[in-house]
Amino acid sequence: MNPADQMATGEPYDYLIVGAGFAGSVLAERLHAAGKRVLIVERREHIGGNAYDTYDDAGVLIHPYGPHIFHTNSADVFGYLSRFTEWRPYEHRVLASVEGQLVPMPINLDTVNALYGLNLTSFELESFFASRAEPVEQVRTSEDVVVSKVGRDLYRKFFQGYTRKQWGLDPSELDASVTARVPTRTTRDDRYFTDTYQAMPKHGYTRLFQNLLRGIPVLVNTDYREVIGVIPHRHLIYTGPVDAFFDHCYGRLPYRSLRFQHETHPTEQFQPTGTVNYPNDYAYTRVSEFKHITGQEHAQTSVVYEFPQAEGDPYYPVPRPENAELYRRYEALARARTDVTFVGRLATYRYYNMDQVVAQALATARRLLQPEAPLTAPGAAAT
Numbered sequence: 001m002n003p004a005d006q007m008a009t010g011e012p013y014d015y016l017i018v019g020a021g022f023a024g025s026v027l028a029e030r031l032h033a034a035g036k037r038v039l040i041v042e043r044r045e046h047i048g049g050n051a052y053d054t055y056d057d058a059g060v061l062i063h064p065y066g067p068h069i070f071h072t073n074s075a076d077v078f079g080y081l082s083r084f085t086e087w088r089p090y091e092h093r094v095l096a097s098v099e100g101q102l103v104p105m106p107i108n109l110d111t112v113n114a115l116y117g118l119n120l121t122s123f124e125l126e127s128f129f130a131s132r133a134e135p136v137e138q139v140r141t142s143e144d145v146v147v148s149k150v151g152r153d154l155y156r157k158f159f160q161g162y163t164r165k166q167w168g169l170d171p172s173e174l175d176a177s178v179t180a181r182v183p184t185r186t187t188r189d190d191r192y193f194t195d196t197y198q199a200m201p202k203h204g205y206t207r208l209f210q211n212l213l214r215g216i217p218v219l220v221n222t223d224y225r226e227v228i229g230v231i232p233h234r235h236l237i238y239t240g241p242v243d244a245f246f247d248h249c250y251g252r253l254p255y256r257s258l259r260f261q262h263e264t265h266p267t268e269q270f271q272p273t274g275t276v277n278y279p280n281d282y283a284y285t286r287v288s289e290f291k292h293i294t295g296q297e298h299a300q301t302s303v304v305y306e307f308p309q310a311e312g313d314p315y316y317p318v319p320r321p322e323n324a325e326l327y328r329r330y331e332a333l334a335r336a337r338t339d340v341t342f343v344g345r346l347a348t349y350r351y352y353n354m355d356q357v358v359a360q361a362l363a364t365a366r367r368l369l370q371p372e373a374p375l376t377a378p379g380a381a382a383t
């Protein structure tokens with residue numbers, strides 16, 4: 001039922017959902033499937049949140065908000081999404097541009113051999129790392145994580161500059177969790193992720209979202225604040241930034257933003273892999289070429305450069321202890337609101353991948369439909 005007809009009946013929506021990203025859309029699908037009346041309001045002009053994809057002027061499928069690669073260890077999440085999309089198997093590979101060479105990232109056997117002109121075996125590489133690792137009494141920061149594993153030279157070549165650009169902070173000022181997401185390998189495995197399920201939606205994310213939201217009304221170009229007073233509803237589900245919901249009453253939660261520079265080139269291929277990282281040169285952190293990721297065949301190719309910045313759309317919660325502390329104050333306010341459920345990356349201020357948000361939304365739907373079900377969800381591993 002469309003919103004105007006629904007309002008004419010005088011019956012409130014069971015759920016008004018703010019945001020049509022993975023959190024809002026999965027919840028909408030689950031609740032709708034259980035017979036609930038649901039309406040989504042989305043501030044942007046499209047569904048899909050940051051995972052939205054679209055064809056650019058040249059006809060190349062791009063991710064306007066940066067490359068989104070799907071990977072998960074959760075059979076539940078993969079099985080659930082498989083009801084709304086077919087998949088194209090895809091394992092992401094990343095090269096880092098260091099001292100004039102393109103070498104595999106995460107650091108592996110080939111990275112070290114290429115960089116230092118060596119011919120080590122996996123076994124010898126373990127001793128190589130051990131001989132360079134610096135003992136750190138208590139691993140607290142991102143710098144500690146790397147230096148204690150592979151030593152200061154590799155830390156400087158691959159992590160320090162990249163992290164400074166990405167976060168505007170030195171790794172010594174960031175939680176260990178940031179670089180812990182990027183492993184180091186003694187094998188020749190050059191896949192960026194090692195999850196059990198690695199695949200891209202065959203017809204793109206937007207098509208996946210269209211399938212998820214079939215039969216569910218969505219008001220795009222609508223900030224929920226404009227309509228909350230006029231759309232009767234029993235419960236609100238909020239997937240936007242939690243501090244904005246409470247009018248930043250304790251101050252702003254720091255988020256890192258990005259400027260995306262999209263380009264189309266009159267050539268079939270621009271670079272050898274989906275992503276090339278630039279840890280030390282240029283203001284951008286990485287360049288991604290979509291055709292590697294989507295599998296599209298096209299005579300031209302489109303790439304995106306990512307320039308991290310403080311201002312702009314909130315993309316990444318900044319993992320620092322004082323930010324976690326500030327979030328806890330907002331979380332206390334959120335918990336007190338029994339009329340609102342907060343879900344998703346921005347609403348729970350967590351550095352979640354798509355699969356983790358889907359897992360969180362599925363668990364939240366179970367709890368809303370069956371209040372005694374546990375809320376804790378993400379079985380999916382962080383990457």
Ligand SMILES: Cc1cc2nc3c(=O)[nH]c(=O)nc-3n(C[C@H](O)[C@H](O)[C@H](O)COP(=O)(O)OP(=O)(O)OC[C@H]3O[C@@H](n4cnc5c(N)ncnc54)[C@H](O)[C@@H]3O)c2cc1C
Pocket residue numbers: 018019020021022023024041042043044048049050051065066067068069070071222223224225239240241258315316343344345346352353354355357
């Ligand atoms: C550059 C980048 C690359 C990423 N790459 C990957 C990747 O490769 N793999 C991976 O698994 N994950 C990746 N992620 C993470 C992924 O984007 C998130 O996990 C996922 O999008 C979170 O979904 P969500 O629904 O919580 O939030 P979002 O996708 O942000 O959706 C929230 C929605 O709420 C809307 N909204 C906010 N406030 C309001 C309001 N007041 N009124 C109405 N609507 C509102 C927003 O417009 C938005 O559409 C990446 C993230 C970024 C930023």
